[in-house]
Amino acid sequence: MHDDVAIDVRSEPFRAGESVVLRSLHTFWSRGRAVSFAVAGRVLVDNDDVAVVASPLGAAVRRRAGVGSGPNSRLVLPVDWDGSYIEDSWSGVPVVRVHPKGAAWSVWRWHDGTRWLPDWYINLELPWVRTPMGFDSQDWTLDVIARRDAEGRWSVRYKDEDELAFYADKGLVSEAHRAMIQRTGEQATTAVHDGSFPFNADWSEWTPQPNWLAPQMPADWDAA
Template sequence: MSDAMRPDTKAEPFLPGASVVLRSLQTFGERGEAVAFAVAGRVLVDDDDLAVVASPLGSAVRRRAGVGSGPNGRLVLPEDWDGDYLDDVWSGAPVVRVHQKGQPWSVWRWHDGSDWLPDWYINLELPWCRTHIGFDSQDCTLDVIASTGPDGAWSVRYKDEDELAFYVKTGHVSKEKRTSIERAGGDATAAALARAFPFDADWSQWEPSPAWATVRVPEGWSEVL
């Protein structure tokens, strides 16, 4: 897993409403760099400071095919990936992802059609880079969940620490990389507890519309240049 992402390959921002694909890139042994996961979405904001992308229900998802392993049985190690992808769709509830440019995470929220759900999901990943078909990043396995309880109390916890530990044990993540990921997790936790942006933002401006059509992945979505 690399620590560095390439710079933007598309200089012009996407217009609101544009269909894109969000991709997590990883290095897979002899296969080299490839798409580990992809999900289609609709651009709500894309400027010098911020990217906001929504995935309506039914939008296309692509996952690596292969035997799962690890603590949850869902980690497909590089040597277990057969090179193919499973066709899937986004389910549950529409999700909106907010990424501040240059930050090593994005903040996700789900909307059930009436209101935002209480959990805030902080996906630790390398900063997004804009491509001609969407945005590329690299998922860092460890995530942070911030929740608002019935009494309004704010709590923050980690998610998937066991999966990150498994990657370290198998040698797919170095101890140095783990330290870097955990540092980003600490920074994300501090941002959530301080109610920094985007936790203090007016999310009504990004509320998904039930009228939005599902989004497909574009042609060439699996190509890495």
């Protein structure tokens, strides 16, 4: 399920406030290259250094339909996907995703309308690529969860290690790729403890606003 995402096909940055779609793309055997997951968002920042995209409540979400397998029955294997998608929307709490350009991860935080929630979610993935409709990447299953205590000390744990192992057991992830993902997790952990960007950033500039309209999917969002 591992393949490379192409270089930027849109060189002009998105303006603050523009609606975009974030997509995770994979190659699914006979179906070829396709969208695995997509979520609409609103651009807060897009420049040479960072992309920041917020998904308010109600933002459109698309995920592959099919019978779930693996841990918690959450994974839809390529053989179980019929090519259709479930239409959904972002629920719970608005999320802000910060991607340092070129990094193999994005950092997610949730804001409940009053405060930022304590967990920092580091999504391991291919570096984002700017497209005419938003940003493309490729999710790598394994994630890192960080939390800072009152004294400023960080604690870090991994999430979905069992799902990555399941993919490896099914032959969908090679041992070399699995090792690369794990090394990326170690690099992300180092970035947390070092206080690298965006762990040292002022997130108040990216606080979701309650009057933001929920962005919807653009036309041809599933064109790979």
